[in-house]
């Protein structure tokens with residue numbers, strides 16, 4: 410049985426209502442390297458900047474920024490291990506689960522709180538990717554408990570929402586020599602900690618789908634699969 414490696418976020422894909430086992434099988438067998446995939450790097454730059462703000466704020470004021478207050482006393486930020494270390498291998502399935510949370514905080518009682526930043530507009534329930542994030546954060550908790558961050562007492566998403574309204578009178582304060590400033594407002598969404606309940610069964614499902622000898626059937630109505638069929642027919646016509 411070959412070991413499978415999957416990130417906490419990709420594991421979350423299995424929780425989407427429109428999850429397609431065929432797409433998943435193909436992606437996993439291509440080591441997640443599919444053509445025509447472009448992910449803008451700006452979001453991870455903003456997440457990384459947010460992390461710097463939080464840590465610098467704590468270093469200067471010995472407390473976390475005000476937008477995290479809603480979560481109660483979270484204690485202090487601790488060093489988050491590199492993703493090559495923040496991982497576990499599930500013995501039953503031989504699936505290696507990896508990840509790297511944006512923030513781990515240690516409360517006074519010694520427990521840990523895990524945060525992931527998302528650069529996006531905030532809605533409490535309308536984020537279509539919420540099922541992915543719920544699994545992603547629970548997977549971090551699952552790994553964390555086994556990597557020296559036990560116990561984990563909470564998980565949350567922190568949305569940093571771009572403030573795109575421009576008040577005319579504030580224009581001058583937004584300008585600087587080579588550009589302009591744009592603010593981000595923080596909103597927290599605490600998630601339910603249910604890692605022991607969710608993660609093992611999803612790892613089992615990863616192994617079950619991956620081990621199939623050929624890709625399982627996809628959704629008959631999927632527009633992308635139809636386009637792919639057309640592409641193949643067109644390409645074959647030119648050979």
Ligand code: SF4
Nearest residue numbers: 429432627628631634
């Ligand atoms: S049906 Fe759609 S989602 Fe599934 S494999 Fe085809 S393109 Fe991917």
